[in-house]
Each structure stands twice: as structure tokens, then as C-alpha cells.
Amino acid sequence: MHEYSIVGAMIERVEAEARARNATAVRHVHVRIGELSGVEPDLLASAYQVFRERTVCESAELSIERVEARWECGECGSAGISGGSLRCAICGGAPRLAQGDEILLQRIEMEVE
Amino acid sequence: MCETCGCGDEHVVSVDLHERILAANDGAARHNREHFAELGVLAINLMGSPGSGKTALIEATARAASNRDLRISALSGDLATDRDGERLRAAGIPAATITTGSACHLDAAMVHHGLHDLAWRDRDLLFIENVGNLVCPAVYDLGQAANVVALSVTEGEDKPLKYPVMFRKADLVVLTKADLLPHLPEVCVESLEDALGQVMPKPRMIVVSTRTGQGMQEWMSWLGERLPRRPSRDPAPPRQN
Numbered sequence: 001m002h003e004y005s006i007v008g009a010m011i012e013r014v015e016a017e018a019r020a021r022n023a024t025a026v027r028h029v030h031v032r033i034g035e036l037s038g039v040e041p042d043l044l045a046s047a048y049q050v051f052r053e054r055t056v057c058e059s060a061e062l063s064i065e066r067v068e069a070r071w072e073c074g075e076c077g078s079a080g081i082s083g084g085s086l087r088c089a090i091c092g093g094a095p096r097l098a099q100g101d102e103i104l105l106q107r108i109e110m111e112v113e
Numbered sequence: 114m115c116e117t118c119g120c121g122d123e124h125v126v127s128v129d130l131h132e133r134i135l136a137a138n139d140g141a142a143r144h145n146r147e148h149f150a151e152l153g154v155l156a157i158n159l160m161g162s163p164g165s166g167k168t169a170l171i172e173a174t175a176r177a178a179s180n181r182d183l184r185i186s187a188l189s190g191d192l193a194t195d196r197d198g199e200r201l202r203a204a205g206i207p208a209a210t211i212t213t214g215s216a217c218h219l220d221a222a223m224v225h226h227g228l229h230d231l232a233w234r235d236r237d238l239l240f241i242e243n244v245g246n247l248v249c250p251a252v253y254d255l256g257q258a259a260n261v262v263a264l265s266v267t268e269g270e271d272k273p274l275k276y277p278v279m280f281r282k283a284d285l286v287v288l289t290k291a292d293l294l295p296h297l298p299e300v301c302v303e304s305l306e307d308a309l310g311q312v313m314p315k316p317r318m319i320v321v322s323t324r325t326g327q328g329m330q331e332w333m334s335w336l337g338e339r340l341p342r343r344p345s346r347d348p349a350p351p352r353q354n
Contacts, residue, residue: 002218002249010134017128027125030135036251037333038278047136072315085310103135103252108128 003043006103007051018056023110026060033070033086034102068101138253145256148228149239153343155336156239158255158285160279162272163245163262164325166289169238169262170195170332173323178238179205183340188232189242190219197242198263207232217248219226221256237340247276258283258339266297270305277312285317285335292322321334 010031018026033039041064048062071081075093086095114172128238133139149156150224159167178185187208189197192215203207209231211223232279233239243250243259250331251260273280280286286309294300302320309316319335321328 002216002252005216006134006219006252009137013130013132013134013136017130021126021128023126035276036281038248056175086314087310096314103133104135105130105132107130110126110128111122111124112126113124 001043001047001103003039003047004051006039006044007047010048011051011055011057013105014060015056017108021110021112023056023112025078025111026108027111028058028061028063028109029037029057029105030063030107030108031105032065032067032102032104034067034100036100037103038095039064039103065106067099067102070098071095072098125253125310131244138221141225141254142254145221145225145228146225149256149258150341152234153341154233154236154239155259155340156255156257157240157336158241158243158250158257158260159263160243160247160260160283161252162265162268163246165230165263165265165268167242167245167263168200169319169323170207170287170289171201171206171242172186173321173326173329174238174240174332174336175201175204175206177329181333181337183238184236185238185240186236187240187242188224188227188231190223190244192216192244196323200296207236213244215221217244217246219243219255220253224255227300231311236335237343247272247279251279251282258341261285261287263287263289264305265295268302270300270302270308273305275311278308280312281314283289284315285314285319287328288318288320289313291320291327292324 014026014029033041052058070087072079073088073093074096076091076092078088080089081095144212175185187201187206189195190211190213192213194209198208198210209227210218211227241255260282262279264286309318319328319331321332
């Protein structure tokens with residue numbers, strides 16, 4: 001359940017940003033979580049419910065955008081790598097993950113005076 | 114004024130960050146990596162299920178290393194007890210334990226603190242033996258030069274497909290307890306290699322038995338190829354002890 005430590009790090013970052021901008025409250029936190037990031041969005045959401053109490057995020061909604069894994073060839077750049085072997089069907093090159101390992105804090109909406 | 118959600122509330126500001134949530138861990142990992150590079154120590158993040166043979170692999174590596182003038186140290190992560198540390202020290206390896214309490218993984222700051230209790234600076238190799246777990250440890254950069262996953266033959270050949278995040282991050286899979294293979298007719302090493310090819314960008318596996326010594330030479334060569342250059346290790350001048 002490393003999702004708890006991810007939420008802990010996220011709330012700390014939101015608190016720092018809220019302090020820096022003299023925000024009175026945080027309304028909404030947006031994150032992006034990749035399919036191959038190792039973070040389970042549902043567990044992240046439930047960890048958030050526990051951790052946000054008595055923090056600046058207490059009444060803030062959390063939106064999680066899921067990002068599908070997408071591989072491309074690390075050599076020829078071809079996007080035709082999916083399912084089965086990760087080898088490039090065109091040149092046989094080794095793949096790289098073009099997207100899908102994100103654990104990102106995208107945006108915060110805060111109330112200011 | 115909030116322009117993002119269109120609520121029109123002038124007291125709401127929207128701040129775009131696009132930051133990695135684990136940025137603080139990444140920073141600590143960078144710091145560790147600088148330490149390792151500066152001192153020419155090869156740091157290996159050794160991951161795998163509980164009981165996959167991580168500690169036994171380090172013990173066997175130390176035995177093989179003694180003939181090769183290669184000095185190793187180890188930092189072990191466990192939820193409780195210093196048992197792995199005790200085992201490793203009994204094998205003559207400078208070793209310290211990071212007791213994580215309830216944490217299911219090591220992070221870069223824990224490793225940094227753990228290094229303070231360990232004589233690792235004059236060593237060639239540092240094993241960071243992660244908490245036994247095929248999920249969480251893969252998420253945290255520790256500053257290592259390479260990720261190695263120990264997978265024992267009894268765990269089943271479909272483990273890479275069930276735990277793709279861990280195996281995607283692996284630079285090498287060490288298939289351990291290979292001496293048991295004759296007793297496991299249902300385990301097919303080729304099927305395992307096929308599964309790795311579906312999740313690991315550059316699949317590489319070494320089949321090892323720490324009992325019989327099978328694969329140990331290949332494993333030691335793999336480590337040897339990754340040792341950073343360091344004056345004490347390179348041909349001239351010779352090492353002064």
C-alpha cells in the first residue's frame with residue numbers, strides 16, 4: 001500500500017503551494033496516474049480519503065486521470081508495439097514506454113482572498 | 114479568476130504544476146546516486162518476493178567475490194527484525210538493516226539514512242536488498258545503478274505477466290533456486306523467458322543456483338561489467354591496502 005506514501009507526498013506538496021499563495025482553502029486536486037506506474041488509482045483515492053482529514057485538502061476533491069500505457073520503438077520510433085512481445089514489428093528494436101508511467105500532480109485549484 | 118473549470122469564481126486560482134508527486138524522493142535518489150558515482154560504488158537495487166532468495170544471492174555473491182578481489186556491502190530492508198543483516202554479517206559482509214515498520218518498500222531517504230550506519234564507502238558493490246514485495250519497491254528510485262529482480266523457480270512462470278510494473282523496471286532477472294528445477298516438471302524456463310519478453314523492454318535473465326553454483330559466473334560477469342571505473346580497481350596504480 002505505497003499509495004499512502006504517495007498521497008502523503010502529494011498533500012505535502014499541495015500544502016506548500018497553498019502556503020506560498022496564501023490560499024484559504026484547496027478546492028480541487030488533479031493527478032495523472034499511468035497504467036504502468038505501479039500506483040492503483042482506486043487505492044490512491046481511498047488513501048486520499050483517510051489522509052486529507054485535518055489538512056489543507058480536507059474539503060478538496062481529488063480527480064484522477066488514468067493514462068494508458070503506450071509503447072514505441074526505441075530505435076525506429078514506430079508506434080506499432082502492442083500486446084504479445086514488446087519487440088518492434090518493423091525493425092525488431094527494443095521498446096520504450098512513451099506514456100503510462102506517470103505519477104503526476106497536474107493542477108491545484110485554490111481559494112484566495 | 115478560475116478559468117479552468119469555468120465556475121467564474123474570482124477567488125479561485127488554478128495552478129498548473131505537472132510535477133512528479135515523488136519529486137522529493139527523486140531528489141534524494143539523485144543525491145544517493147551522486148555519492149555512489151563519486152566513490153565508484155556500484156549500487157544494485159535487489160528486489161523480489163519474500164523468500165525469493167535475495168539474501169542467499171548476496172551471500173553467494175560475497176563467496177564468489179572473495180576470489181575476485183571484489184568487496185561488497187549490503188543494506189537490507191525489512192518490516193521487522195535484523196535477521197537478514199545478521200545473516201549477511203555472519204557471511205562476512207558489512208551489512209545494516211533498515212527496519213521499515215509498516216512500509217512495504219524502501220525509499221531514497223531511508224537508504225540515505227541507512228548508509229550512515231554502514232561501512233560502504235571503500236566497497237566496490239553495494240546491494241540494497243529491498244523489502245520482499247513484487248509491487249511497491251518498483252515505484253521508488255533509490256539512486257541505484259541497476260534494478261535486479263530475484264525470482265525463484267517455485268513462484269511460477271507467469272509472475273512477470275502478473276507484476277508487469279516490477280519486471281518492466283528490471284535490468285536483470287535472476288532466476289533463483291534452479292537446483293529445484295528437476296523437481297518441478299511443470300515449470301518451463303522458456304515460458305518464463307517468453308513472459309519476460311512481454312513486459313521487459315530489454316529482457317535479460319540469468320538462471321542461478323547458489324547451492325550448486327550454476328550461473329554464478331555469468332552473474333558475477335554481469336556485475337563486473339557494470340563496475341564504475343575507480344583508481345583503486347583499475348590496473349594502474351595497484352591497490353594499496
